[in-house]
Amino acid sequence: MKLSVVGTGYVGLVTGVCLAEIGHHVTCIDIDEIKIEKMKNSIVPIYEPGLTELMTKNMEEDRLVFTANHEEGFKDADIIFIAVGTPENEDGSANLTFVEEVALSIAKTAKKDTIVVTKSTVPVGTNDRLQILINENKLNTIKVEVVSNPEFLREGSAIYDTFYGNRIVIGSNNEKAVQQLTELYKPLAIPIYSTDIRSAEMIKYASNAFLATKISFINEIANICERVGADVEKVAAGMGLDKRIGSAFLKAGIGYGGSCFPKDTKALIQIAGNVAYDFELLRGVVNVNKKQQRMVFEKLVENLGNLQRKKIAVLGLAFKPNTDDIREAPSIIITNELTKAGAYVCAYDPIATENAKKTLDSSIVYAEKLEDAIKDADAAVILTEWSEIKNMDLNIFKSMKYPLVIDGRNIFELSDIKKLQIEYHSIGRSTINSYDQLSLNS
Numbered sequence: 001m002k003l004s005v006v007g008t009g010y011v012g013l014v015t016g017v018c019l020a021e022i023g024h025h026v027t028c029i030d031i032d033e034i035k036i037e038k039m040k041n042s043i044v045p046i047y048e049p050g051l052t053e054l055m056t057k058n059m060e061e062d063r064l065v066f067t068a069n070h071e072e073g074f075k076d077a078d079i080i081f082i083a084v085g086t087p088e089n090e091d092g093s094a095n096l097t098f099v100e101e102v103a104l105s106i107a108k109t110a111k112k113d114t115i116v117v118t119k120s121t122v123p124v125g126t127n128d129r130l131q132i133l134i135n136e137n138k139l140n141t142i143k144v145e146v147v148s149n150p151e152f153l154r155e156g157s158a159i160y161d162t163f164y165g166n167r168i169v170i171g172s173n174n175e176k177a178v179q180q181l182t183e184l185y186k187p188l189a190i191p192i193y194s195t196d197i198r199s200a201e202m203i204k205y206a207s208n209a210f211l212a213t214k215i216s217f218i219n220e221i222a223n224i225c226e227r228v229g230a231d232v233e234k235v236a237a238g239m240g241l242d243k244r245i246g247s248a249f250l251k252a253g254i255g256y257g258g259s260c261f262p263k264d265t266k267a268l269i270q271i272a273g274n275v276a277y278d279f280e281l282l283r284g285v286v287n288v289n290k291k292q293q294r295m296v297f298e299k300l301v302e303n304l305g306n307l308q309r310k311k312i313a314v315l316g317l318a319f320k321p322n323t324d325d326i327r328e329a330p331s332i333i334i335t336n337e338l339t340k341a342g343a344y345v346c347a348y349d350p351i352a353t354e355n356a357k358k359t360l361d362s363s364i365v366y367a368e369k370l371e372d373a374i375k376d377a378d379a380a381v382i383l384t385e386w387s388e389i390k391n392m393d394l395n396i397f398k399s400m401k402y403p404l405v406i407d408g409r410n411i412f413e414l415s416d417i418k419k420l421q422i423e424y425h426s427i428g429r430s431t432i433n434s435y436d437q438l439s440l441n442s
């Protein structure tokens, strides 16, 4: 089939490349001309494992092209995917400006019957409104059918998730459109769940809100564990054995970040509010997350006191490993607090440094190597569970001025930490202070 994908961010580019890989002819469109030029030259503008290779392969096999011109991009399309951003408005609601701009440009330039598939995460009712917007502004006598097809990929494993997702949700009342999309996705052999448009839109928000709820739940359990002498890692493992609960998304830490959970939870609270429903539970989830994101900073102040002129090594800046994305990353809040408190922040991230430089306070110094950030530090905080950090030689902590480590991701085994002379605090587990004990004994 001939497809167009509008928006070449984390969702659009991965979708376009993967659809080309299963044999479709794909035109990726973006308004960012610099991005388009890069992609035309086989440069992937984001970090996503495996994407460069797959993109280049499909370009070479003539199934994937890029353009900044909507009209040219829509020319032959049987199906147009909308994958532009839906960022957060100041009041927490979803900003639909980009989606509406694309819908209008389809209305004004599409010249043949087409299915418009919304992959962007949009509030319930949006696709119905897009259908009206397109019908009212169409310049040609063509049929345009708007379908909801929310995306569930995760950054860092986006290609795997596209090829091996648990389900594909299609929201439409038009049987022909559902059939055509089913045909399009057939090579993926992923179960298709077909439903009405509004339920499809809600499935996306409800799924993200539920996963965020699991995270805030386990984080609260972790905070209680610390106070009653239980270990949250063991608690989560024991809970996860119950198939009704499941072990996924029970990793305690410094809260969820990223471009989706923070904005989508707030948008769902707004969606409920718009129909006079107070989503009390989800408000709790969001508040717990805010509190949790400050946890590392609070533990630092508790143990170090005044942070003025203290060197703090910040290990990991991305909101999760295997991505360069720092949107809504806990590192933003934590480094802001640190710099406000007068600390000297030396940060290390294997991939996200360039994006961090655009967002974080300009006083932050970026180390080239993990060991450079840690050397002579008064404390180290771990914010992202990159495998490089997980697998580091723990003896590097010996090069610190005082080996105080606050691990916001519980990446080390307490049994390994006990072998070191180090003061180690994590989330929902007991504190290890073999440094002071050893110095008292010697």
Ligand SMILES: NC(=O)c1ccc[n+]([C@@H]2O[C@H](COP(=O)([O-])OP(=O)(O)OC[C@H]3O[C@@H](n4cnc5c(N)ncnc54)[C@H](O)[C@@H]3O)[C@@H](O)[C@H]2O)c1
Residues within 6 Å of the ligand: 006, 007, 008, 009, 010, 011, 012, 029, 030, 031, 032, 035, 083, 084, 085, 086, 098, 101, 102, 119, 120, 121, 122, 151, 152, 153, 154, 155, 259, 260
């Ligand atoms: N990032 C994820 O992991 C993820 C997963 C599932 C769903 N989503 C949803 O998918 C949507 C896209 O998210 P993203 O992270 O890929 O966004 P992104 O910000 O990475 O990319 C959006 C792209 O759209 C382009 N764009 C904006 N207006 C345009 C227009 N009029 N025409 C052409 N291009 C235009 C931008 O230049 C940008 O390259 C959002 O609604 C998001 O909530 C994201």
Ligand SMILES: O=c1ccn([C@@H]2O[C@H](COP(=O)(O)OP(=O)(O)O[C@H]3O[C@H](CO)[C@@H](O)[C@H](O)[C@H]3O)[C@@H](O)[C@H]2O)c(=O)[nH]1
Residues within 6 Å of the ligand: 121, 151, 152, 153, 154, 155, 156, 208, 211, 215, 248, 249, 250, 251, 252, 253, 254, 255, 256, 257, 258, 259, 260, 261, 264, 319, 320
């Ligand atoms: O047990 C866990 C699991 C995740 N996280 C945090 O939660 C955030 C989100 O993680 P993850 O879900 O892996 O990444 P995203 O790429 O944001 O993917 C989520 O958001 C996407 C955008 O909507 C959806 O498509 C995906 O299905 C959904 O998992 C990150 O900060 C993680 O550190 C935890 O703290 N504990």
